[in-house]
Amino acid sequence: MGSASRAVSCLCCPCKCLACGLFSCLCSILISLIVTVGVLALILYLIFRPHMIAATVDSAALTQFSLSPNSLLAYNLNVTMTARNPNKRVGLYYDNVESLALFEGQRFGYAPLDSFYQSTEATTKLTPGFSGQQLIQGDVAAADLRSQQTGGKFNIDVNLNAKLRVKVWAFKVPGPKAKVSCPLSLPAPGSNSAQFQPTDCKVWF
CATH class of the missing domain: 2.60.40 (Immunoglobulin-like)
Structure with missing residues (x-):
């Protein structure tokens, strides 16, 4: 019943489904970037270990x-x-x-x-x-x-x-x-x- 409702909703408003898909994709990319930057920052810290002057x-x-x-x-x-x-x-x-x-x-x-x-x-x-x-x-x-x-x-x-x-x-x-x-x-x-x-x-x- 739920799948049929989503299908009907997409048929009635395909732009809404496209927007949802783009939003989900952007969220995934953003999360991946944040994780990547965090890992790189940790690696750089472990390599250089900056100290206070x-x-x-x-x-x-x-x-x-x-x-x-x-x-x-x-x-x-x-x-x-x-x-x-x-x-x-x-x-x-x-x-x-x-x-x-x-x-x-x-x-x-x-x-x-x-x-x-x-x-x-x-x-x-x-x-x-x-x-x-x-x-x-x-x-x-x-x-x-x-x-x-x-x-x-x-x-x-x-x-x-x-x-x-x-x-x-x-x-x-x-x-x-x-x-x-x-x-x-x-x-x-x-x-x-x-x-x-x-x-x-x-x-x-």
Whole structure:
């Protein structure tokens, strides 16, 4: 009875049966593509086993960090960083590289850096420098700066942003945007605080 009803339906509306057949065929093709892409992605992962890049601030010198009565911050900060590509089969291109210095979430320094390439298991030294003057917004941030100056240490974040491209064999494909965050504890200029210690950074994609 059911077969006869479907036959009558197809005789009455052949376009409907054709549309159903095309939809079913497209669904099958789409599922096959998804499965194929998933299998290929798993195979590539097992072959290349990509690892997160690593970054460390090796040294940092804060020679000026003072706030005027009108909340104008005068600063001079030089940083030496090491970025490492731990992957054995994947090279990395770093494009649109920029470094930022922040105090209490407020950016006071900005320094663009040259694009560069890292071969497999390679390290690259980066030396961002920040110098100038910047208005600090808010009484709380200004009070924190003066308090930290009295304590002999400043908590400053140095961030690095870059757009990655991935090189696999001779192929180059777009990668994610990398965000490197380095929370630093820096001796205040002229203080007797302990010297800066190398600091590992956090990497986000």
